[in-house]
Amino acid sequence: MASEVSFDDLLNIRKGGENLTLGSGPSRIEKIATVEEWKIKAGALREVFLQTLGHAPAISCPLSPEVIDEVDCGDHLRRRVAYSLEPDEKISAYVLIPRDRQGRMPAVLSIHGTTPLGKEQGIGNDPAVQECAHALHLVRRGYVTLAYDLLSAGERAYKGLRAFDTAPFYERHPAWSVRGKDLWDASRAVDLLQTLEEVDPERIGSIGHSQGGGITLHAMALDPRIKAGVSNCGDWPSRLSMNPFNHCRTGWWVGRPFLRPYAHAGKPFPIDLHEYLALIAPRAILNIVALNDWGYTVEEEPLTRPVLDHLADAVSAVFSLLGAEGKFKQALHTRGHSFLQEQQEMAYAFLDENLKG
Numbered sequence: 001m002a003s004e005v006s007f008d009d010l011l012n013i014r015k016g017g018e019n020l021t022l023g024s025g026p027s028r029i030e031k032i033a034t035v036e037e038w039k040i041k042a043g044a045l046r047e048v049f050l051q052t053l054g055h056a057p058a059i060s061c062p063l064s065p066e067v068i069d070e071v072d073c074g075d076h077l078r079r080r081v082a083y084s085l086e087p088d089e090k091i092s093a094y095v096l097i098p099r100d101r102q103g104r105m106p107a108v109l110s111i112h113g114t115t116p117l118g119k120e121q122g123i124g125n126d127p128a129v130q131e132c133a134h135a136l137h138l139v140r141r142g143y144v145t146l147a148y149d150l151l152s153a154g155e156r157a158y159k160g161l162r163a164f165d166t167a168p169f170y171e172r173h174p175a176w177s178v179r180g181k182d183l184w185d186a187s188r189a190v191d192l193l194q195t196l197e198e199v200d201p202e203r204i205g206s207i208g209h210s211q212g213g214g215i216t217l218h219a220m221a222l223d224p225r226i227k228a229g230v231s232n233c234g235d236w237p238s239r240l241s242m243n244p245f246n247h248c249r250t251g252w253w254v255g256r257p258f259l260r261p262y263a264h265a266g267k268p269f270p271i272d273l274h275e276y277l278a279l280i281a282p283r284a285i286l287n288i289v290a291l292n293d294w295g296y297t298v299e300e301e302p303l304t305r306p307v308l309d310h311l312a313d314a315v316s317a318v319f320s321l322l323g324a325e326g327k328f329k330q331a332l333h334t335r336g337h338s339f340l341q342e343q344q345e346m347a348y349a350f351l352d353e354n355l356k357g
Helices: 035-052 127-132 134-139 167-172 178-195 211-222 257-265 273-280 298-321 341-355
Strands: 012-016 027-031 066-072 076-086 089-098 105-111 144-148 199-209 226-232 284-290 328-333
Touching (some): 035 211, 035 273, 035 298, 089 134, 089 178, 105 178, 134 199, 144 178, 167 178, 199 211, 199 341, 211 226, 211 284, 273 298, 328 341
Parallel strands (some): 226 284
Antiparallel strands (some): 012 027, 066 076, 076 089
């Protein structure tokens, strides 16, 4: 039941004597009281998170960026750049650069949702989905933006399969996960932004709707180079989920198969939304959530709103501990799985505050 969901475990840590980690003497669960204790907890959470992503292969390689073409779009330049993700995998991405610029500018990753359009969504090439054209909207606000295809979408869709069918990935990387690959690709996108003379490498952010929002959260939990982010309808507490197999499907988009034993056994996942958000502290994150999403209805708002409010209180306590009050914000609404004008304005103002201020 939603009323039984709690996030009070966020500040729990095991304490004991000097031989605690040797298993000697009694131990106990207490609340974190210092920044140093939180750092220990955060390190442990990141290790747990990495375990749920599987084993990444040795795929480091030179970025080797090259400009394919550049188009004058009036108020900005649209540059198509190719770069390497793995030794045998090179992709292209759109880099949008404001026409009127002075010095190095903040930059934002535009991570698309579960759409076959891929990176085309971010630059506004489909009139039907202009609300998610983050890259286009933000370049007009003075950001360099980068839009790339997620694995199995756009130019990276597997031949003969529908978008986001990830079966061929697991044939190649059975010990890894698609979400692990997503996060590797996001880190390479940050690498690319840091090579651009137009970009201030200390002011890089990320924004995404739906799957792109989830990737933004997860990437920020692991990559401290992303200084501010917005997740719109990106994730939902698994302990409130109607079906946790959404995170670890057995077919089509298979995100994190190593979570399946928990889903089958009816056990809570070893890491959840409130912990991803807390791992971002003290950097800035805005979490926009539709209460009538993930299978819930508007009529169930009296159940879901208090749970999400409680989550925000728990996460805010970590940000306060680290002296980062106001760097975490959560916005709840009942407009469904969407990114409408009200949410856009809120999201872009948040990025302005934390990347331009």
